[in-house]
Amino acid sequence: MGEELGNTASGFAALAEGLNTTASGAAAHAKGFATLASGDSSHAEGSNTVASASASHAEGHLTQATNDTAHAEGTSTTADGVASHAEGYLTHALGDGSHAEGSMTMAAGAEAHAEGNATQAWGDYSHTEGLSTSTQAGAASAHAEGEGNSAAGRASHAEGGGTDPLGNPAPNFAGGAGSHAEGVGTTSLGFASHAEGGTLDITAAAGPVALGDFAHAEGQSTTASGTASHAEGLQTKASGPSAHAEGVSTLASGLYAHAEGANTTADGQASHAEGFMTQAFGANSHAEGESTTVMPGHPGSHIMGQNGSTRFAYSWHLAGGLAVGPSLNSAVIEGATGNLYLDGTVISPAAADYAEMFETSDGQALEPGYFVTFDGASEKIRKANAEDEYILGVVSGRPAILADASDLRWHKLFVMDEWDRIQYQEVEVPEVRDTEGNVVRAASSKTEPVLNPDWNAAEEYIPRLQRDEWVAVGVIGKLLVRDDGTCRPGGYCMPNDEGIATSAAAGYRVMNRTRDDQVRIFVR
Known part of the structure; x- marks a missing residue:
């Protein structure tokens, strides 16, 4: 039909209409100007369009549908994949089942989708949208959107992009x-x-970078390079596996380490650094405050305060160094020995005596305020009387310092020499791994007290302070004592036959009367 206008319909049941159109495929349809429908059941319309495959469709201007059931529309579009669709301007749908729309987009992967301006979807099932020739999804199921972004990893996603605040191109990349x-x-x-956030000037510092598997970097110019690590804030780095860095310019480089605050470093395994310019180099250590450091070789230590460094492993430190001068500690509790070191004074808010624990000879409790002495040649005590030449002290109600309490453990728990010095030994600590074989705690050695072989783990230890037969006896300081009403401030007292104070010409100085039956004395 229409051969008088230069049209050719050579296919069975074909139809050519318009000017210089050709329908050569069976049941093909060509209309418009210089269109070609050469595939069976194909359709070409518009101007200079080509539908060359079975059931293909080309419409618009200079469009081509070259594969079975493909569809090309718009201007200079190409649908080359089976069942592909290209629309808009200079778009290309190359993969089977792919879709390209917009301007200069390309969908090259099977069932890929590219839309917007100059975007490219290379991977199978990938998706791009937005602006720029760099916005591309190069892997299967990848998704890139925004401006200038690339998604190169399988099932990856890149979005946002464009420029930094100074106008420099700053695309995102999901690799x-x-x-x-x-x-x-x-x-x-x-x-x-996962990387999110950005940078003020990409020419000076990149945006957040997540290098490790399962890592997360967020904020401004952060880096999470350790497996399952997390970096957030400004210019923080989490390089250790499962490490966490947050704040400003913090570094968590140890396994499971955590650094927070500003310019802090957590280098030891499972270490924690917080505050300002703190450093935790020992495993399982903790540094907080300002310019405090857990030194290498001091695992399990804790330091807080200002301008100090640790002295012992598995110990607690309170730093009190100079801003200009040496680093110092104002207090240390040594974990291995339990020793307390102070660069200061023990100050009690109300209590005023030094006391030690003693056991009563009859196994009964003694109330505070009684004079006591040793019971004969034993080391146990009883109430004092008027005939006793030696007075040990007064039962204290609230001592400022209490010795020999054995409140934390059995007093013979460790082996001691003839001078009661605890004996120590080097102990090998085995490594610990999780269910996946990752080292949770590295093998190490540490100094520990030698355990007494007589210790019975099945027996429950009851602290002396919880047992009636053990009482705190104040042996020096200001103590409250029961009296019979005869004591006078400025005078002296001694115990009577009931163990309570009575006036005497010499003995213990009476400081003041506190009740009708109580005075405060000084014991020395």
């Missing part, structure tokens, strides 16, 4: 499988990693 990059100038390279 790891299952990774996600969003914001400005971010990069996610690790498996299932």
Whole structure:
């Protein structure tokens, strides 16, 4: 039909209409100007369009549908894949089942989708949208959107992009499988990693980078390079596996380490540094405050305060160094020995005596305020009387310092020499691994007291302070004592036959009367 206008319909049941159109496929239809429908059941319309495959469709201007059931529309579009669809301007749908729309987009992967301006979807089932020739999804199931972004990892996602605040191009790149990059100038390279945030000037510092598998970097110019690590804030770095860095310019480089605050470093395994310019180098250590340091070789130590460093492993330190001068500690509790070191004074708010624990000879409790002495040649005590030449002290109600209490453990728990010095030994600590074989705690050695072989783990230890037969006896200081009403401030007292104070010409100085039956005395 229409051969008088230069049209040719050579296919069975074909139809050519318009000017210089050709329908050569069976049941093909060509209409418009210089269109070609050469595939069976194909359709070409518009101007200079080509539908060359079975059931293909080309419409518009200079469009081509070259594969079975493909559809090309708009201007200069190409649908080359089976069942592909290209629309808009200079779009290309190359993969089977792919879709390209907008301007200068390309969908090259099977069932890929590219939309917007100059975007490219290379991977199978990938998706791009937005602006720029750099916005491309190069892997299967990848998704890139925004401006200038790339999603190169399988099932990865890149969004945002464009420029930094200074106008420099700052695209995002999702290179790891299952990774996600969003914001400005971010990069996610690790498996299932996530980078979000941006940078003020990409020419000076990149945006957040998630290098480790399962890592997460967020904020401004942060880096999470350790497996399952997390970096957030400004210019923080989490390089250790499962490490966490947050704040400003913090570094968590140890396994499971945590650094927070500003310019802090957590280098030891499972270490924690917080505050300002603190450093935790020992495993399982903790540094907080300002310019405090857990030194290498001091695992399990804790330091807080200002300008100090640790002295012992598995110990607690309170730093009190000079801003200009040496680093110092104002207090230390040594874990291995339990020793307390003070660069100051023990100050009690109300209590005023030094006391030690003694056992009563009859096994009964003694109330505070009684004079006591040793019962004969034993080391046990009883109430004092008027005939006793030696007075040990007064039962204290609240001592400022209490010795020999054995409140934390059995007093013979460790082996001691003939001078009651605790004996120590080096102990090998085995490594610990999790269910996946990762080292949770590295093997090490430490100094520990030698355990007494007589210790019975099945027996419950009851602290002396919880037992009736043990009482605190104040042996020096200001103590409250029961009296019979005869004592006078400025005078002296001694015990009567009931163990309570009575006036005497010499003995213990009476400081003041506190009740009708109580005075405060000084014991020395």
